[in-house]
Amino acid sequence: MKPVNLKSTLFPAVCLVFFTLFFQARKGLAVDENLLICRVPRYCGGQLIKFPFFMQELNEPRCGYPGFNISCRTNNTTAVISLRDGDYIIRDIFYQNQSFLVSKPDRDAVCSHSMRNISLPEDRFYLPENQRDMVLLFNCNLTTRAVAELSRYKVDCDESNTTLALLNGDPELSLASEYCTKSVLAPVAFIDGDQGVEDVVNRGFVLNWIASNCSICQSTGGKCGFDYK
Numbered sequence: 001m002k003p004v005n006l007k008s009t010l011f012p013a014v015c016l017v018f019f020t021l022f023f024q025a026r027k028g029l030a031v032d033e034n035l036l037i038c039r040v041p042r043y044c045g046g047q048l049i050k051f052p053f054f055m056q057e058l059n060e061p062r063c064g065y066p067g068f069n070i071s072c073r074t075n076n077t078t079a080v081i082s083l084r085d086g087d088y089i090i091r092d093i094f095y096q097n098q099s100f101l102v103s104k105p106d107r108d109a110v111c112s113h114s115m116r117n118i119s120l121p122e123d124r125f126y127l128p129e130n131q132r133d134m135v136l137l138f139n140c141n142l143t144t145r146a147v148a149e150l151s152r153y154k155v156d157c158d159e160s161n162t163t164l165a166l167l168n169g170d171p172e173l174s175l176a177s178e179y180c181t182k183s184v185l186a187p188v189a190f191i192d193g194d195q196g197v198e199d200v201v202n203r204g205f206v207l208n209w210i211a212s213n214c215s216i217c218q219s220t221g222g223k224c225g226f227d228y229k
């Protein structure tokens with residue numbers, strides 16, 4: 001009985017089947033150590049962490065894809081993943097459609113001048129198309145005429161310089177950017193007129209991941225993982 005190999009064009013992942021393991025174990029043969037380790041369910045803040053993700057602190061890179069390392073912080077309650085522009089909190093993982101919900105780690109990201117444009121490792125993650133971008137404009141110096149037209153976009157930040165937030169595509173965007181020195185794009189999944197910009201940005205956005213489809217492997221009782229031999 002040979003393990004089934006599912007080869008992706010992007011990364012070579014491996015599908016190991018349970019009954020192979022039991023078969024080998026009964027016969028007293030060497031049990032595949034990788035399979036045993038990756039079978040143990042891992043949780044961070046109640047969220048199941050499994051392939052293609054793996055837990056950074058447990059040092060089990062063979063259980064996931066490179067770049068899918070999750071750090072479980074704040075007393076093992078917060079799952080954190082690194083994108084190019086910085087760390088994000090994983091709020092939910094949807095294994096069935098290969099996507100996950102993330103948000104900035106700091107509550108006041110919107111008012112922070114150090115905020116950066118999102119930058120993805122494009123060989124791993126991409127933004128689904130059904131989302132909007134919020135444009136945050138920093139260091140705005142509004143003239144009296146502009147104040148009248150743009151004040152409804154003002155973000156309630158505790159500072160002297162004005163910050164504005166508009167949805168990408170808003171007709172007032174080009175006017176607004178004339179008065180500000182820095183602009184940052186923030187993807188958002190939920191647009192709710194009743195919510196402030198900060199809440200909308202804090203609720204986060206969805207990312208899709210690119211990886212081989214492990215549900216085929218898992219439906220046959222297998223466990224997806226890397227075969228480091």
Ligand SMILES: *[C@@H]1O[C@H](CO)[C@@H](O)[C@H](O)[C@H]1NC(C)=O
Binds near residue numbers: 074075
């Ligand atoms: C972590 O948990 C310990 C014990 O439950 C608690 O004393 C501590 O304040 C917690 N730390 C944080 C950062 O939540």
Ligand SMILES: *[C@@H]1O[C@H](CO)[C@@H](O)[C@H](O)[C@H]1NC(C)=O
Binds near residue numbers: 075076
């Ligand atoms: C977090 O989880 C790790 C691994 O499971 C464990 O060793 C550590 O004691 C936990 N830390 C806290 C604060 O619960």
Ligand SMILES: *[C@@H]1O[C@H](CO)[C@@H](O)[C@H](O)[C@H]1NC(C)=O
Binds near residue numbers: 056069087
């Ligand atoms: C994931 O691994 C990379 C490379 O080792 C590291 O730079 C990054 O900080 C890690 N991410 C997390 C969330 O720990």
Ligand SMILES: *[C@@H]1O[C@H](CO)[C@@H](O)[C@H](O)[C@H]1NC(C)=O
Binds near residue numbers: 096216
């Ligand atoms: C993965 O494969 C399963 C079974 O063939 C299918 O139902 C599912 O939609 C696929 N998922 C993705 C993200 O392609």
Ligand SMILES: *[C@@H]1O[C@H](CO)[C@@H](O)[C@H](O)[C@H]1NC(C)=O
Binds near residue numbers: 097
């Ligand atoms: C995947 O499914 C979840 C839960 O149904 C949903 O919230 C999320 O938006 C979906 N992801 C994509 C990329 O559509």
Ligand SMILES: *[C@@H]1O[C@H](CO)[C@@H](O)[C@H](O)[C@H]1NC(C)=O
Binds near residue numbers: 113140141181
């Ligand atoms: C306020 O905006 C000006 C330019 O309009 C900039 O030089 C200054 O650094 C900003 N202040 C802060 C606190 O960012």
Ligand SMILES: *[C@@H]1O[C@H](CO)[C@@H](O)[C@H](O)[C@H]1NC(C)=O
Binds near residue numbers: 141142143
């Ligand atoms: C803001 O704009 C006004 C009018 O254009 C200008 O006089 C003032 O110096 C500007 N302030 C800053 C901090 O750039």
Ligand SMILES: *[C@@H]1O[C@H](CO)[C@@H](O)[C@H](O)[C@H]1NC(C)=O
Binds near residue numbers: 116
């Ligand atoms: C963010 O991206 C936009 C559009 O690509 C660009 O105009 C802007 O300068 C970028 N902001 C920063 C801080 O790099």
